[in-house]
Structure formats: C-alpha cells, structure tokens
Amino acid sequence: LILLSCGYTFERTKFFLFIGGTMQTLLSNSVFVLFLIIATGKILEQIKIRNFSLGIASIFIIASVFGYYGFVIPKDFEIFALALFVYCVGIEAGPQFFTMFSKKGRSWIIVPPVYVFFLILFTSLLALAAGGTFSAGSYTGLFAGAFISTPAMASALVRSGDNAIGAAFGIIYPISLIGNVYLISYLPVIFRHNVVKLISLHKEQSENSARSRIFKFFKVTNPNITGKHFGSLTQFKLSGVVFSRYIENGKSFLANDNIILNEGGYVAAVGSPENLENLEILIGPSGIPEIDKDDSVTTAKILISKGNVAGRTLGELDIEDHFNVKITRLIRGSVELSPDKGKQLVLGDKIVVIGNSESIQKLTEFLGDDVNEIFKTQFAPVSIGIVLGMIAGNFPIPGLGYSLGFTGGILAVSMFLGNRVKFLSILWQMPQQTNSFLRQLSLYIFFAALGTSTGGELINIFINPGSTLFVSGAILLAFLPVIFTYGFSTFVLRKDPLETVGLIAGTLNSTSAVLNSNEVLKTDIQNTAFAFAYPVGLILAILSTELFQILSLFIVQRAN
DSSP states (O other): OHHHHTTOOHHHHHHHHHHHHHHHHHTTOHHHHHHHHHHHHHHHHTOOBTTBOOTTHHHHHHHHHHHHTTOOOOHHHHHHHHHHHHHHHHHHHHHHHHHHHHHHHHHHTTHHHHHHHHHHHHHHHHHHHHTTSSOHHHHHHHHHHHTTOHHHHHHHHHHHOOHHHHHHHHHHHHHHHHHHHHHHHHHHHHTTOOHHHHHHHHHHHHHHHTOOOEEEEEEOOOTTTTTSBTHHHHTTOOTTOEEEEEEETTEEEEOOTTOBOOTTOEEEEEEOHHHHHHHHHHTOOEEOOOOOTTOOEEEEEEEBOOTTTTTOBHHHHTHHHHHTOEEEEEEETTEEEOOOTTOBOOTTOEEEEEEEHHHHHHHHHHHBOOTTGGGOOOHHHHHHHHHHHHHHTTSBOTTTOOBOHHHHHHHHHHHHHHHHSEETTEEOOOOHHHHHHHHHHHHHHHHHHHHHHHHHHHHHHHHOGGGHHHHHHHHHHHHHHHHHHHHIIIIISOOOHHHHHHHHHHHTTOHHHHHHHHHHHTOOTHHHHHHHHHHHHHHHHHHHHHHHHHHHHHHHHHHO
16 A cells, blocks of 8 residues: 555556565575575675675674574574584595694694683683672583583583573573684784795695605616616615616616616616615716617506595505506695505595506506596585484493584594595595585585574673673683683794694684684684594593582682
C-alpha cells in the first residue's frame, strides 16, 4: 500500500515485494549467509587507508555484525573448516616435524613452559591485587580461559565442582580466543621485526642446509690411484659426493667399479663445493675434457609424477641398476639433495640422471615426467585422513584420561600420514596448490562461522557494566602472557620470531591464530613450529590448570 501510494505501478510494486520476499527467504539459508559474509568481507578488505587493510579481519567484522543481529552459521561449518585446515597443515608439516624434532626440539620445547610461567605469574598477581573479591574458582576459570583450553576447564570443574570456574571461563574464553587470533599474528610487527627479511633468511638457510651441489671434472694425475679400479674412489666415502662417469679419449662411460683409472682420464663428480675440493688432492686438478660429439651418454632431469613411485625410496626402486643410469642429484622445490639410497621420493621431485638415450627414455616412462599429473588431487585420502583423525581424537591419552579432541586427533594423524607419504597403499601427499587453496577456503569459512557465533556475545560482554572489572582482568590475562612470552623468547632466548609465533599459537592450541598468521605474515614458516607445540600445549594446559587450581586456593586464603 505504501509503494502504491508513492506512485509506483502495480507491476513495479509486485517486483519489489518479490525481491523482498526472496531476500527474506535467502537470508534464512545458512549457505547464502555464509557466502554473503565472505563476499562482503572481501569487498571490505579491498579498502585501504595508507596501504593498510583489514585483511582477513574484514570477514570476521562483517560476521560479528551479522551475529549481533541474530544471524548464525551452524557450528558444523566452523568444525568443518577447522578439520580441513588442520589436516592440510599436518600433511604439509608432517615430513618437516619429525626432522625438526631432532634438530630443534630441544630448542623449541622451552617456549610452551615459558608461556605457562607468565600465565601463572599474571593470574597470581591479579588474584593478589583483587584480594578476596573473587573466588579461587574464578581465577582458575580465567587461567583455563586464557589458555583457550576447554579440556583444562572441564578437568578443574570436575575436580572441584565450583561453577565459578565455568562462569569465569565463559567471559575470558571468547576474548582470548578471538583477540589472540590477531595479537599473535601481529607480534612480529608490534616488536618491529622485519618479516620480509626473516622470510628471506629462512629461505637462504633452507637452501644452505641442503648444501648446493655442483658438477666438476677432475683429471687423473695422482699416481696413488692411477691404474687402479674406479671402485677405489668410492672406498673413501666422501659425504654426499656422487661419481657419475669416466671420460677417456673423448669417450664417456658410466661410473663403474670395474673401470680402470688411467692417467689423463677425467672423473665427473657431483657434490658440495667443500667436498669437491678434497677430490683435487685425491684425483687431480679440475678441468674440462674433450668429449666426442657423437657421445651417447647424456644428462636428463626427470619429474616424479606417478603415484606408484612416490613414497618409495631410491634404494627400493634400485633405479641405477635397473635402468643402467647414474643419479647425480635429487631436486625438491628449490633445494638440491644428495641422492642417498634412503631418500624417499615425493610427487614433484626431480632427479638428474646420466645415461644413454634409450635408458633415459625407459626411466622417463617409469617415473612419469608429466607435470599435469602432479596437479591432480585425490579427495579420498583427505576424507579418510580426517575420519581417522577424528576417531583417534576420541581415544583417551594413557595416564591422563583425556583425549586429543577432534583437532588434535586430526593433526596427529595427518602429520603421521604426511611423514609416511604412502601408507596402507594410499598416497597421502597433497599437491601444494591444492593444499594452499583448501587452507584459504577453510580460513574464510572458519572466520565467517566464528564471527556469527561469538561476535554478538563478545559485544554484549563489553557493554555490560557489571563485568567491567572482570573483563579488564580477563583482557590482561588474555594478552599479557602472550606478549611477554614472545618478547622473552625472541630477545632473551634468541628464538626465531616467525617460529615463536607458531610455538605460541600451538601452545594455546589456537588453529585460527596460526591460520590468520599465514595470511597476515604471508608465510607458512610458523606451521611446523605450531604442529610441534600443539600436543605439548594440550598436555600443559591440563596439568598447569590443575596445578594453578591448588595455588589459587592458597592465594585467596592468604588474601582473605
């Protein structure tokens, strides 16, 4: 009636009513609201003020507004996104985690206890400052909530039966859960660490750790090896050095223990510059031999693209004997590795071989060498891996009586599967492009769901006058231990800033924090440290909360 009275025609009035009715129907659909939030958030993200944009926070802000006005995306969307993200992190970080455990485990393991120390310190100071204003259960709830640990809160609640634990936990939990998503991500920026330089340094260290390999010819002049078999060279067992072929009178021969080393012949070797320097003493000076143009021995670089090859070691495949070639290098990404027998091949690896054209052609057919194949994704392993992880997460930890939970279970299983590459005859490896896309998708879904479920509640907490003191204390406990842990770890313990971000996020079991840090810092270097600290943090949260529960009783008694 209003539209008609304003001069709109009957047909145009019907059109507006149709549009209004359609939008009302669509807004009751969770999937529509989800993608509306993501679309609106991405538009908001494009707005920049002096090169600053909200980034992924834009989706959370839009979702919080929707949540405040009653729109809710089902919790299952949030769980789905977390499960997918955790699985992708585990599959990618698994192979690195078990390597890093031996190299950096003793260095990394100190950071989670540092956080526990500062959390106990600041919660105790708050309790002493407030005197007998709040109960011991309230401080225990704040402690567990700052740790973002529901199992820790449940453990303390079961032990004491004090409902104040749950009430205090409910106030600080959303503050710590949401606030630390952004605080942890921006810690390197807050402390003025040069993130771009750090990323570059990590890349350089990664390349240096692989010890770049070079190729050289050495002329046989040492009388101690002249006239002896080629096998005499391999007896010296120079680490990482591969002898590929022997050249004499312009003819090339694949390295073979039975070849006689004659004076004036040339030995081709691949290895690090440091190790190759030793060959000048062992064999003779480096140089460039003359090779006949019709020489049949050539070099080829072959891509591993077949699933039945991935997951197997070079020793298992026995490529050199089966195909009569010599492997000189294994290239993984931008890093060159020594082709040891125990090296496990993964999709996307490249091996550099020397042999005749016929042998190389047969080997190429065996390994695949098809770039299109490595971009194909099998979703069955992803689904099976998440299912196995959720099942594993429900089994109690021996001696503790608590389980890892669905995220902890998925992370543990995916790290194991990622490290094995192939297990139960299934190739678990995921193409990097697919992994990146799924993590990005899960990021958007997670923050949209989280914003609608907790955004409105968070706003209500802050506008409630009765909770001012408690909220103030909760904010301090949520953020100060994180800030002090980062500062102490990077400036006193000299830990790597990016790895420390992952360690703190893992200690708090905050998947969303490490997820957001990937977006903010434009790197995933912290993911391996996160995967390392996650199980450590889960156990520490339970044990330290029970310890603090006893300490809080003592503090409150003294205060009263």
